[in-house]
Amino acid sequence: MxxxxxxxxxxxxxxxxxxxxxxxxxxxxxxxxxxxxxxxxxxxxxxxxxxxxxDQSSLSPAERHIAALSASVENRCDYCVPFHTHQARSVAGLDGAVIDAARAGKELPDPRLDALAVFTRTVVQKRGWVTEGAVAAFLEAGFSRANALDVVLAVTLKTLSNYSNRILRTPLDDAFADDAWAA
Incomplete structure (x- = not known):
């Protein structure tokens, strides 16, 4: 090995x-x-x-962490899911119910954040080949075209980290151990 x-x-x-x-x-x-x-x-x-x-994008801190968490769940990253769980709570101040739903890949109780999570998961699942309907639903939830491209940026970042963590077999840091997650 x-x-x-x-x-x-x-x-x-x-x-x-x-x-x-x-x-x-x-x-x-x-x-x-x-x-x-x-x-x-x-x-x-x-x-x-x-x-x-x-961090400089059009997405708010809460939106960035929901996008990152959603991409990491889709990519089944045992390192990034706990990291973004911790960040979503401590940095973005997200509610536990929102975080738990995002970690489970379920519907989020906040409709706007749910639309973001769904769009992010779709971008990952479809490798960017999202339908016009998926983009329209995202925009109808109150997001902008810039937000859509910033979701792609979040997915790009998470692809780098999620895939690297798989190759590295990165052990979970003690700072995030309370939020451990198994794919």
Missing amino acids: TTFTFYQPDNAPAAARAVLAAVQQELGFIPGLLAGLAESPSALKAYLQLTELL
């Missing part, structure tokens, strides 16, 4: 050291995904840049 190294700033490839040090400074620890992505400094930097761009 191939194993990957989960790096720290002192043993990471040279191009990843400063990036990991900055993450550690900001968060107080290095999340397992980032420690593993450091094997490819380009992948690590891409993940962080995509995250920054998504």
Whole structure:
């Protein structure tokens, strides 16, 4: 079985050291995904840049985490589902019922967020080949065309992280252990 190294700033490839040090400074620890992505400094930097761009997108924090959580559930990522569960609660302040429904791939009690979750799952399931009806339903729920493209951005980010976590077999960080999830 191939194993990957989960790096720290002192043993990471040279191009990843400063990036990991900055993450550690900001968060107080290095999340397992980032420690593993450091094997490819380009992948690590891409993940962080995509995250920054998504944070600047037309989606609110709650919407970003519902999109990320929905994509991660569809991709059955045992690392990202707990991470985004934690973030949805602690950063975006989402209600537990909304989070639980998103984790289960069920209808969310908030109709607008449900439309977002459905659209995100559809983008993942159909690999972007969504029907005009799916786009129209998303827009009718009050979202914009920019929001639709920002969902694609969220799916892009989650594809990078979900697939990488599978390859890396990233262990769940203690910070997210209370939100563990099994596909």
